[in-house]
Amino acid sequence: MTEPEPRVLPEATLTRLTQYLRALNAFEAQGTERTSSGVLAKEAGVNPAILRKDLSLLGSYGTRGVGYVVTELAEHINRTLGLTRDWRVAILGAGNLGRALSGYAGFASRGFQVRAILDTSASIIGSDVGDLVVEPISTLGEVIGREQINIAVLAVPGEAAQELIYALAAHGVNSVLSFAPRPLRIPAGMIVRRVDLSTELQILAYHAVQS
Amino acid sequence: MTEPEPRVLPEATLTRLTQYLRALNAFEAQGTERTSSGVLAKEAGVNPAILRKDLSLLGSYGTRGVGYVVTELAEHINRTLGLTRDWRVAILGAGNLGRALSGYAGFASRGFQVRAILDTSASIIGSDVGDLVVEPISTLGEVIGREQINIAVLAVPGEAAQELIYALAAHGVNSVLSFAPRPLRIPAGMIVRRVDLSTELQILAYHAVQS
Incomplete structure (x- = not known):
């Protein structure tokens, strides 16, 4: 049985x-x-x-x-x-973190293709990040359609994250990995995983004190 | 009671x-x-x-x-x-990830002071990252002593990580947060937390398929 x-x-x-x-x-x-x-x-x-x-x-x-x-x-x-599915990732935010994530070898090797990177800053838009060119966040809907994005990674400051969550939901992207350091209001049907890197340091500190 | x-x-x-x-x-x-x-x-x-x-x-x-x-x-x-203690962090690796981590606002606000950033690459050593200057990894012991480092963050490629773990242990730094995408041999008495960002995407993919 x-x-x-x-x-x-x-x-x-x-x-x-x-x-x-x-x-x-x-x-x-x-x-x-x-x-x-x-x-x-x-x-x-x-x-x-x-x-x-x-x-x-x-x-x-x-x-x-x-x-x-x-x-x-x-x-x-x-x-x-669910890794036999095709996962196409857009990274929102092309600062150091967004750039680091777009080049993260672990993503591609596990079947996550980074297809786009977007930012709001005029001084960054148009610049190269690996094989990608930074696109304006104002074209988010267009990029999602063109690249058939189904996962978004939020690598933006806290204040920008909430608005982007709503924009992603409106464009049908319901799976989000967020590095924004604050809690977000999550629309129904959306799945958001938050990575807070300082949590890891805090847990490390706890174990260091115990040992 | x-x-x-x-x-x-x-x-x-x-x-x-x-x-x-x-x-x-x-x-x-x-x-x-x-x-x-x-x-x-x-x-x-x-x-x-x-x-x-x-x-x-x-x-x-x-x-x-x-x-x-x-x-x-x-x-x-x-x-x-254990956050009432003073935590002084060195970041090993000054690529995009190391730079992103050194500027991560969540660290400072939780009492983790990033005191040094080090790299092996001659083209990066000496350049500014926020208020810090990238120092050569060959001076690791000196930097640890000078800044009284008690936590190290590994933001280096997998192949470089193991050697650095041994060097940190030799210099008495026993708490390490590792972003290196591979398992490491951990000397006795050392605490290493591994952050694998693709794990987060894989778990996100699982929940997306379930929903």
Whole structure:
């Protein structure tokens, strides 16, 4: 009997799945065909029992004495995470952060194509960022249509972010990763993940004091 | 009877504490003196029952009908997170990401002072980044001593990261935030938090497919 696949996986499981995927991709690059839960767990930096439980949530149990076929398991995790879809990213804000994100090698290697970068500043519009040219944010709707953007990354100051959220929703882009350092009002049907880099430093400080 | 304070708070609680703190800081800036768990939970985007449980872990229960004193609760969370200590940050890598991080307003406002930025590239060394001048990574030990650095941020390509981890450990810097896109071997006694920005996009993709 197969366990039913849960409707929504817990956040911690999702994060670990991305770690397993990264490890599996490294194995694929090395030409490794099979792996065990122990080896994979070590490479991903996760407890083997937790790894086995996570993969069983996906319905992937491996085979006793044989383990997991690397490409099959990677494919299975890719499908679970929705990464077999084509994700086309627009970066809003072409300051240092926007530029850093547009060149972030991890995006392309995981199937996220950065197709456009936009800014409001006349001194930046028209300049090159990697293979892209910075376009004016006033042409957001046009760029979304042309490039079939389905994910936006907000790399703008806090005060500019809220208006852009509404503009993205109006143009049908409902998945947003925000680096803006303030909470945003989120229109219904939109998914916004906030990355606050100072949270990471604060948690690091806590552990440093404990140790 | 007061519950004993737990030795190490769960990661999810720590993340929420940083959210409460941000909300409390906003209240302080507006001159708000008292708040309730309901109002604070709403501002922080967290379920009120979870907020009350988190704060009870800290021994902060508020007063029925009166709620929490904003400055006291902020101070209490600051102390819990170790933010009353002086944190002096060096950024290793002065590319777009390092530059973006050095100017990240959220760091300074939470008590993390970026005191130095270093790079290996001769074409970058000596150039200005905000109020700092890029110093050569070969002077890492000297810079750590001079600025009494106690947190390092790694904003370098994957291949350079491992060597720098060892160099930091050798110079007594044991708290590291790493943006390098690969797992690192961590010397004993060192705490490294990895930020992988593509993990965030992958989780976003998962939720977008579910919705």
